Amino acid sequence: MLIAFTGQVALAQYNYRWGNQHRQRVEMIVGGDFVVTMNDAQPVIKNGAVAINNGKIVALDTEDKILAAYRASKRLPGEGKVLMPGLVNGHSHTAMVLFRGLADDLSLQDWLQNYIFPAEGQFVNENFIRVGETLACWEMISGGTTTFVDMYFKPDVAARVVERCGLRAVIAPSSIDFPSPGFRGWDDAFAAAVDFVKRWKGRNPRIIPALAPHAPYTVSPEHLTQAIQAARQYDVPLTIHLAETQTEVQDIQQRYNATPVQHLENLGFLESRVFAAHVVWPNESEIALMAKRGVGVIHNPDSNLKLASGFAPVPAMVQAGIQVGLGTDGAASNNDLDMWEAIRLTALIHKGKSLDPTTLPAKTVLRMATLGGAEALGLADKIGAIKVGLQADLIQVDLTSAHLTPLYDVISHLVYAAKAQDVDTVIVDGQVLMSERQVFTVNTEQIRREAIRIGEQIQAELRPSN
Numbered sequence: 145m146l147i148a149f150t151g152q153v154a155l156a157q158y159n160y161r162w163g164n165q166h167r168q169r170v171e172m173i174v175g176g177d178f179v180v181t182m183n184d185a186q187p188v189i190k191n192g193a194v195a196i197n198n199g200k201i202v203a204l205d206t207e208d209k210i211l212a213a214y215r216a217s218k219r220l221p222g223e224g225k226v227l228m229p230g231l232v233n234g235h236s237h238t239a240m241v242l243f244r245g246l247a248d249d250l251s252l253q254d255w256l257q258n259y260i261f262p263a264e265g266q267f268v269n270e271n272f273i274r275v276g277e278t279l280a281c282w283e284m285i286s287g288g289t290t291t292f293v294d295m296y297f298k299p300d301v302a303a304r305v306v307e308r309c310g311l312r313a314v315i316a317p318s319s320i321d322f323p324s325p326g327f328r329g330w331d332d333a334f335a336a337a338v339d340f341v342k343r344w345k346g347r348n349p350r351i352i353p354a355l356a357p358h359a360p361y362t363v364s365p366e367h368l369t370q371a372i373q374a375a376r377q378y379d380v381p382l383t384i385h386l387a388e389t390q391t392e393v394q395d396i397q398q399r400y401n402a403t404p405v406q407h408l409e410n411l412g413f414l415e416s417r418v419f420a421a422h423v424v425w426p427n428e429s430e431i432a433l434m435a436k437r438g439v440g441v442i443h444n445p446d447s448n449l450k451l452a453s454g455f456a457p458v459p460a461m462v463q464a465g466i467q468v469g470l471g472t473d474g475a476a477s478n479n480d481l482d483m484w485e486a487i488r489l490t491a492l493i494h495k496g497k498s499l500d501p502t503t504l505p506a507k508t509v510l511r512m513a514t515l516g517g518a519e520a521l522g523l524a525d526k527i528g529a530i531k532v533g534l535q536a537d538l539i540q541v542d543l544t545s546a547h548l549t550p551l552y553d554v555i556s557h558l559v560y561a562a563k564a565q566d567v568d569t570v571i572v573d574g575q576v577l578m579s580e581r582q583v584f585t586v587n588t589e590q591i592r593r594e595a596i597r598i599g600e601q602i603q604a605e606l607r608p609s610n
């Protein structure tokens with residue numbers, strides 16, 4: 145008896161001393177009852193875990209195997225949770241959260257010309273962007289977005305906020321042919337955008353500078369050509385609003401005798417560094433053209449519905465092999481930055497439109513919100529899936545709420561039932577930004593106060609539209 149007990153103690157001591165030594169030390173181990181990987185080799189691992197070191201995924205397996213091979217000073221257990229790649233919001237104007245609810249129930253043209261452009265001219269300055277961007281980062285972290293595209297103004301301020309909040313972002317300063325906040329017109333806006341790109345390229349791996357001419361109806365052919373040439377010269381992505389409304393299609397047809405996508409093709413603009421937002425009204429040959437040129441598309445269902453822009457032919461674009469991601473657009477046309485809503489709407493509206501319930505099945509849509517977005521942005525070698533060698537941009541989604549009980553199919557729940565509030569943990573580059581719904585990188589009380597103050601100022605000073 146005594147011998148057996150002594151033997152057990154010795155074994156425990158051996159395991160403690162040497163077993164631990166044999167396990168490789170990593171920074172963090174994160175688990176999930178289900179690990180949804182977006183990696184075809186191992187799509188869903190039950191009772192899985194991921195080992196993270198230096199911000200990267202170094203191992204992915206069942207939790208038993210991970211714990212047998214690795215030890216970590218930090219562990220985020222996965223009971224009652226799904227572990228999955230962070231969501232990629234492929235199109236937003238993030239600081240527009242401060243214009244949320246300012247002008248609703250309008251068409252895009254009316255909304256932009258008569259409400260949003262004037263309000264931006266009046267209120268967007270560096271402080272507006274600092275507060276709006278921080279508020280948006282808080283909202284996005286809370287909802288499980290780990291990478292987003294910000295197509296807006298004052299990119300240096302936005303980039304510094306993103307650095308502090310810990311998210312990953314493609315920061316694409318807007319250039320447009322008429323006055324915009326801080327600029328007289330295209331020339332000074334575009335020069336500043338190029339200067340931003342030159343200064344931020346390679347500076348912080350989480351900040352990807354890009355160029356963003358607004359749209360074919362607000363940027364001349366000469367300036368569009370200038371933009372794509374600069375994107376090539378500095379080897380950065382380029383994003384643009386494209387074929388968003390029927391009004392745009394008619395306008396471009398009248399001005400240039402071409403449909404919007406064809407117009408860009410005629411300028412030699414279409415290539416794989418380009419990803420276009422909306423693309424609601426491409427014709428069949430334009431879809432084939434975008435697929436051939438490797439142009440990514442970001443679908444924004446909430447905004448397209450709210451502005452009554454129409455239903456983008458997403459099933460046909462996916463079928464053609466276009467890399468399609470999802471976006472929220474700005475919170476003034478959505479009215480939030482909730483990617484779960486974009487996921488659910490995408491999975492629903494195209495079924496209704498096609499009268500076919502097999503259109504865009506849940507798995508396809510979840511892929512669009514993660515790996516599809518990463519592909520469209522040209523970032524799939526870094527993010528979008530749980531795979532050894534990729535950056536550790538991960539979220540844990542809590543499965544214990546009433547609306548996720550019971551569970552038959554984890555992908556079904558993520559697409560048709562989960563909500564932003566179910567996101568429990570957010571990790572970017574191996575850094576925990578939120579755990580148990582507590583956001584660590586934003587002073588939420590302070591930013592709420594500052595956002596309310598700006599809202600009061602806008603309310604008091606907004607000039608009526610004509």
Ligand SMILES: CSC[C@H]1O[C@@H](n2cnc3c(O)ncnc32)[C@H](O)[C@@H]1O
Nearest residue numbers: 237260295296318319357358385474
């Ligand atoms: C040059 S990008 C920033 C510019 O775009 C405006 N904007 C916001 N949402 C949309 C949209 O859906 N279509 C076109 N333009 C949009 C935003 O207010 C900025 O002025």
Ligand SMILES: [Zn+2]
Nearest residue numbers: 385421473474
């Ligand atoms: Zn937009």
